[in-house]
Amino acid sequence: EFKLSGKEVRALVIRRPxxxxxxxxxxxxxxxxxxxxxxxxxxxxxxILLKKPKIWER
Structure with missing residues (x-):
């Protein structure tokens, strides 16, 4: 849905596991x-997802 690259997925998981x-x-x-x-x-x-992933946890 977001078409994230591998690098973006890793950064997101590190930031918001x-x-x-x-x-x-x-x-x-x-x-x-x-x-x-x-x-x-x-x-x-x-x-927004990459910069402020916490928004998706609400």
């Missing part, structure tokens, strides 16, 4: 909110 075990439904719901309700496009959503 909790995301790996977080419920996929919650991640999808948060992604939906960011894209559809807030109006960010895919590239912006990916950038």
């Amino acid at each position: 909790q995301l790996i075990t977080y419920k996929l439904k919650c991640i999808r719901d948060n992604t939906f909110s960011i894209k559809e309700e807030m109006g960010f496009d895919e590239e912006q959503t990916k950038e």
